[in-house]
Amino acid sequence: MGSNxxxxxxxxxxxxxxxxxxxGMRVARTTSDFFVASRTVRPMWNASAISGEYLSAASFxxxxxxxxxxxxxxxxxxxxxxxxxxILLLLxxxxxxxFGAYTIPDxxxxxxxxxxxxxxxxxxxxxxxxxxxxxxxxxxxxxxxxILGAPYWVGVIGxxxxxxANVFFGGMKGITFVQAFQYWLKVTAISLPAIxxxxxxxxxxxxxxxxxxxxxxxxxxxxxxRVSARFEVDKATPVRVKGALDGTVYGTGGPSPVxxxxxxxxVAKGAEIIFPAGADAPHAVGQPNADGRAWSRPFGPVSNERxxxxxxxxxxxxxxxxxxxxxxxxxxxxxxxxxxxxxxQTTLIVLVLxxxxxxxxxxxxxxxxxxxxxxxxxxxxxxVVLALPGRVFSGLGGELLSGLVAAGAFAAFxxxxxxxxxxxxxxxxxxxxxxxxxxxxxxxxxxxxVAVAFGLLVERFDINLLVGWAFAIAxxxxxxxxxxxxxxxxxxxxxxxxxxxxxxxxxxxxxxxxMVGHPGPGWAEALLGQPAAWSVxxxxxxxxxxxxxxxxxxxxxxxxxxxxxxxxxTLGLGRNYRD
Amino acid sequence: xxxxxxxxxxxxxxxxxxxxxxxxxAAPPVSPIDPxxxxxxxxxxxxxxxxxxxxxxxxxxxxxxxxxxxxxxxxRSLTRAQLMLAVRIFAVFGCLLLGLPALFATHPGxxxxxxxxxxxxxxxxxxxxxxxxxxxxxxxxRQSERNERDxxxxxxxx
Numbered sequence: 001m002g003s004n005x006x007x008x009x010x011x012x013x014x015x016x017x018x019x020x021x022x023x024g025m026r027v028a029r030t031t032s033d034f035f036v037a038s039r040t041v042r043p044m045w046n047a048s049a050i051s052g053e054y055l056s057a058a059s060f061x062x063x064x065x066x067x068x069x070x071x072x073x074x075x076x077x078x079x080x081x082x083x084x085x086x087i088l089l090l091l092x093x094x095x096x097x098x099f100g101a102y103t104i105p106d107x108x109x110x111x112x113x114x115x116x117x118x119x120x121x122x123x124x125x126x127x128x129x130x131x132x133x134x135x136x137x138x139x140x141x142x143x144x145x146x147i148l149g150a151p152y153w154v155g156v157i158g159x160x161x162x163x164x165a166n167v168f169f170g171g172m173k174g175i176t177f178v179q180a181f182q183y184w185l186k187v188t189a190i191s192l193p194a195i196x197x198x199x200x201x202x203x204x205x206x207x208x209x210x211x212x213x214x215x216x217x218x219x220x221x222x223x224x225x226r227v228s229a230r231f232e233v234d235k236a237t238p239v240r241v242k243g244a245l246d247g248t249v250y251g252t253g254g255p256s257p258v259x260x261x262x263x264x265x266x267v268a269k270g271a272e273i274i275f276p277a278g279a280d281a282p283h284a285v286g287q288p289n290a291d292g293r294a295w296s297r298p299f300g301p302v303s304n305e306r307x308x309x310x311x312x313x314x315x316x317x318x319x320x321x322x323x324x325x326x327x328x329x330x331x332x333x334x335x336x337x338x339x340x341x342x343x344x345q346t347t348l349i350v351l352v353l354x355x356x357x358x359x360x361x362x363x364x365x366x367x368x369x370x371x372x373x374x375x376x377x378x379x380x381x382x383x384v385v386l387a388l389p390g391r392v393f394s395g396l397g398g399e400l401l402s403g404l405v406a407a408g409a410f411a412a413f414x415x416x417x418x419x420x421x422x423x424x425x426x427x428x429x430x431x432x433x434x435x436x437x438x439x440x441x442x443x444x445x446x447x448x449x450v451a452v453a454f455g456l457l458v459e460r461f462d463i464n465l466l467v468g469w470a471f472a473i474a475x476x477x478x479x480x481x482x483x484x485x486x487x488x489x490x491x492x493x494x495x496x497x498x499x500x501x502x503x504x505x506x507x508x509x510x511x512x513x514x515m516v517g518h519p520g521p522g523w524a525e526a527l528l529g530q531p532a533a534w535s536v537x538x539x540x541x542x543x544x545x546x547x548x549x550x551x552x553x554x555x556x557x558x559x560x561x562x563x564x565x566x567x568x569x570t571l572g573l574g575r576n577y578r579d
Numbered sequence: 580x581x582x583x584x585x586x587x588x589x590x591x592x593x594x595x596x597x598x599x600x601x602x603x604x605a606a607p608p609v610s611p612i613d614p615x616x617x618x619x620x621x622x623x624x625x626x627x628x629x630x631x632x633x634x635x636x637x638x639x640x641x642x643x644x645x646x647x648x649x650x651x652x653x654x655r656s657l658t659r660a661q662l663m664l665a666v667r668i669f670a671v672f673g674c675l676l677l678g679l680p681a682l683f684a685t686h687p688g689x690x691x692x693x694x695x696x697x698x699x700x701x702x703x704x705x706x707x708x709x710x711x712x713x714x715x716x717x718x719x720x721r722q723s724e725r726n727e728r729d730x731x732x733x734x735x736x737x
Contacts, residue, residue: 075704079676086672086712090665090719210698297690298683298700313680341724348716355709362705487662559646559654566658568727571734573644 009403052183057139067365084324137455164448189408243271281373323471326478477504495547503539
């Protein structure tokens, strides 16, 4: 790792992103171009762009890392990420496109004739957008450290600055091309090495992963410690050490033999530990490595860390299924479809593209257990996708594959973070500033700066946990607004506002308490740790009840709006509620 | 009705293909029209526009556009069909997917089944789910577009 090939791959992927963005820049002229690429994007392009934007650091790195750590339960993350698009297709895609607003605040205002609900929606766009930007920037920081050895802040500021500049100069037309390119780069980067790794696994006589033993080193393994770490071994393990271990400096000449007694140990930055083949892999303090049998079964290792794993699974499913439609950077892409039919086609292609991608992260997670068990020691399971090709293959082949996954990981932060930044910048430009191209640029600069500032602070939070929370807030605020706004005539501005405030507020509060307060084990931890299961029903209920109570203040022209949303364009009854 | 529509047909600007009467079709050798073309049913509906103002289809369209009671009933028929379709697809999706965690929790033995060398939960969550999602999506898109086509045809005919 840290080879020139990897560096070259990252640089090439970045330059390609900038060049494609610059190509799009020449096309983007008017304000409308900047906001929604003039609605001229074909379904295949658009679907690639949506998928490219959607597959974030959480999908590219996080899922594999979680699978390696916790096993099959974590596959609910990618399943939920993909299934969200089915729900979006069923309930939202075509009617929302036909309504013809650019963003969720536009929809809220157009559908409900209320500036107050618009402002509330804007504040949640900013909250969700920034919240979702943090794990992307965290992923960037961690990746640059893993592949280049750079400090955490280099990745955060570097990637944050790059996307801010790209959005600042390119607008969305450029980004559509960039995002489509990013999808194909990412799917190549994850699938090709995975297939080669599977071939290697097969040639290695497919060692069983489900036998009840902890992960073991297959061959003699040199673990280079980049960040000082504490780890535990369960039985006495003979190793050779160079550097500081438990306060003693070993092997000034060469690695010297030491037997690690059972218990906790501290190893300093820059040290090397050489484990013999067949040794059990050490684990981070307090997190015992599950044996293969428990790891491979549902409700395995998760049960040790979560109070009510079944509740967590369902709550997570609800958050991801219903949260996808509420992610600000995803919905805006549906307006670039020419009509409602194209919006449906696009969503369908997205389902295919995401399914093709999500088959692969589990491969890294499972094989990482076999071929990179030292990542348990260094708490580096999030980087298993980056590390694995280099561990299994030596020489140029391994370097090329490592370069490919590094380029894919880079694409993951660049694309998701760009899309989020556009949404946040757009919301700022339209609702906080005035809505001209120069205001969009000002919005981009402000949004990027804020994201980078907070991105520097979240190093200690897990990528997928942050992402799951962003989904929970989106599911609790925007999902009820969209579903009821599209399908129920009786929704009033007061009802929508109250629902967003109650659902989004409760979800945000629960997450804040979990982030700051660390509730102890029990139902409190389960309910606050993933609030979607109760905050989403609360939001729906509030919207319906308050709308019923204020039924005399229905928005104007509800009938015309329903006609516009639900009748096919061929009848020519639609009216654009924004233009 | 037939007489009226024939009269109207005559007042229209000439079209490239004239709709043949049944008698013309029955006597192929004398007809100047290519028999293959003549045998095909040709729609002679007017394009929407000022000339079509008095067409019955336009009336339904106006009902919709102006949200009269009739228009509202028409629209409700479409939205109800689309919503019911979404609910049906969601029910299938729910049974298949939302049932899985409960199934795994109550029947831990399922994890011991292997298909193609993969334990059942891995196979289901790691791969089989995605084609299922696509299949449900295809079913939905086809049926929802059919609902809309039916609606458009109904409006233009009634």
